[in-house]
Amino acid sequence: MPVSCRDLSLERRGRLVLHEVNCAFSPGELTAVVGPNGAGKSSLLETLAGVLAPAAGRVELDGRDAAVIPAAERARLCAYLPQSESPAWSLDVADLVALGLLPWGRPADRAQRVSAALERVDALHLANRAVTRLSGGELRRVQLARLLVGRAPLLIADEPTAALDIRHQLQLMHTFRRQADAGKTVLLALHDLSLAARFCDRILLLHGGRPIARGAPQDVFTPALIGDVYGVSCEFRWRDGVAEFVPLDLL
Amino acid sequence: MQQNNNLALGFLAALLLPALLAALMSGPVSIDLGAALAQGWHSEAGDAVILWQLRLPRALLAILVGAALGMGGAAMQGMLRNPLAEPALLGVSSGAALAAILLLYYGVSWGLARENGWLLPLLAIGGAFCAVGCVWLLAGRGASASRLVLAGVAINAFLSALMALALNYAPSMFAMQEIVFWLLGSLANRGWDQLLLALPFIAAGALLLFCARNYLRALSLGEASAASLGFRGRRYPLLVLGGIAASVGAAVAVAGTIGFVGLVVPHLVRPLVRQDPGRLLWASALAGALLLLLADILVVNFVGAQELRIGAVTAFIGAPFFFWLIVSGRRGQAL
Numbered sequence: 352m353p354v355s356c357r358d359l360s361l362e363r364r365g366r367l368v369l370h371e372v373n374c375a376f377s378p379g380e381l382t383a384v385v386g387p388n389g390a391g392k393s394s395l396l397e398t399l400a401g402v403l404a405p406a407a408g409r410v411e412l413d414g415r416d417a418a419v420i421p422a423a424e425r426a427r428l429c430a431y432l433p434q435s436e437s438p439a440w441s442l443d444v445a446d447l448v449a450l451g452l453l454p455w456g457r458p459a460d461r462a463q464r465v466s467a468a469l470e471r472v473d474a475l476h477l478a479n480r481a482v483t484r485l486s487g488g489e490l491r492r493v494q495l496a497r498l499l500v501g502r503a504p505l506l507i508a509d510e511p512t513a514a515l516d517i518r519h520q521l522q523l524m525h526t527f528r529r530q531a532d533a534g535k536t537v538l539l540a541l542h543d544l545s546l547a548a549r550f551c552d553r554i555l556l557l558h559g560g561r562p563i564a565r566g567a568p569q570d571v572f573t574p575a576l577i578g579d580v581y582g583v584s585c586e587f588r589w590r591d592g593v594a595e596f597v598p599l600d601l602l
Numbered sequence: 603m604q605q606n607n608n609l610a611l612g613f614l615a616a617l618l619l620p621a622l623l624a625a626l627m628s629g630p631v632s633i634d635l636g637a638a639l640a641q642g643w644h645s646e647a648g649d650a651v652i653l654w655q656l657r658l659p660r661a662l663l664a665i666l667v668g669a670a671l672g673m674g675g676a677a678m679q680g681m682l683r684n685p686l687a688e689p690a691l692l693g694v695s696s697g698a699a700l701a702a703i704l705l706l707y708y709g710v711s712w713g714l715a716r717e718n719g720w721l722l723p724l725l726a727i728g729g730a731f732c733a734v735g736c737v738w739l740l741a742g743r744g745a746s747a748s749r750l751v752l753a754g755v756a757i758n759a760f761l762s763a764l765m766a767l768a769l770n771y772a773p774s775m776f777a778m779q780e781i782v783f784w785l786l787g788s789l790a791n792r793g794w795d796q797l798l799l800a801l802p803f804i805a806a807g808a809l810l811l812f813c814a815r816n817y818l819r820a821l822s823l824g825e826a827s828a829a830s831l832g833f834r835g836r837r838y839p840l841l842v843l844g845g846i847a848a849s850v851g852a853a854v855a856v857a858g859t860i861g862f863v864g865l866v867v868p869h870l871v872r873p874l875v876r877q878d879p880g881r882l883l884w885a886s887a888l889a890g891a892l893l894l895l896l897a898d899i900l901v902v903n904f905v906g907a908q909e910l911r912i913g914a915v916t917a918f919i920g921a922p923f924f925f926w927l928i929v930s931g932r933r934g935q936a937l
Contacts, residue, residue: 402829426832433826439683440822440877453820453831481877497823 672890697733730851807849
């Protein structure tokens, strides 16, 4: 499903955190939203997911103004995982994952879908455990299963790899890659530029609530651009399409 | 595991019937239950009148009020994502209480006959709605759970101050005593009038909360995630608040303020529904009904100079359960 935002501005606590953002995301594309802390990554994702309402401009899902799409329908179009999500109750893992199916009512293949989603994040063995008895990384994987369990054509995850060990980071990025290859539109906020460069088709670099650059990893990840935005000197070593990002020092 | 839980819930439901029978048999006079039942509703015989006009409505009211309080507590804890929340936090009880106090005071001087069984409950329900409305307005648009609690605490404090003021300037000892008894909560001397008055409000409240069950489920993930799952806007919190105001407001209106049921009951049954905030509504209604009915049986059978107030009994039953919960929590079990 094609997704775009037009002249999107967002206000939070009286401060403008997104300034007239224009960008588009195509189906089959895995996009990483990167930028320093406070660049507006989470704000952009939350607005795209419909959690926050824009102050001006609009989000378009499949060419339709998202503001006029009923909330229940929008939830079937877009699945979203916030940066931090702490379950209020000690639900069982399988029950928490099943909450991702709420926009679809009670589908008959609920149990299978939940198992399949847990399998994808390597957490099937946790299915009957209470979520309060998971480690931080395990909980994050279970929450990602909640994101993946539905059938939404747009997946948005805010720093999905934070708290995960290296094996599960890679596994997760492969999972998102497969979702994109299957035709979904996938947007991830990432801090790990190496992972972003290796797995994503597109990079959206944000700074101060404005998109600074957008394009293929090779075009966006240049020492000059990264230096401007993050204030660090760095190197990108490209080897067989796998990028290694090496921060050198403060500028 | 799940089967055991369903069995436990079924057991609770099955317990309601013997408890109801026990309630019908309890009282200062012993009656021939079988004969009274056989004599029927219209009978003028002493036993039949006691059964049909006194004990049955009282027992049914205990069930209804207990269910409303339990359900309201479950909804409140679900909406605020906080296991320490209870309906009184929203000002429902104090709003109803203040309205009742004002009537108990000035009702006589305004020439309003207090014999009107429905006037006090109706005003109290109005008071409950007003209090919740004030909390909603004070918290403002799109308020987070914490701001709602804060607004509730503020409104509650103000209403408590007004109640203290009213007690302070009580026109007579008699009025004061009546108010204190009302605040302690009681099911004594309640009849079909009160039951029929509370029933539609509690049913409407239950219906509103039923419509909000998936919102409460989604909220276990947090407000942002609930919004992304389609539960956006003011409609859903309003459903829950309206449901609580109607059901708990009506319960307080007919039975006075009965504490602890709304706080403790959801805790007790949460493990039985695998912590699901949606199913918790019904399980809490069931357990609340049972708890209040048992408490009222205790009240009726308690022999003393003064009638025991049911609010005190629920706290006496509820508090030890809470101690036990905390101690088992200390052993590393989830609360």
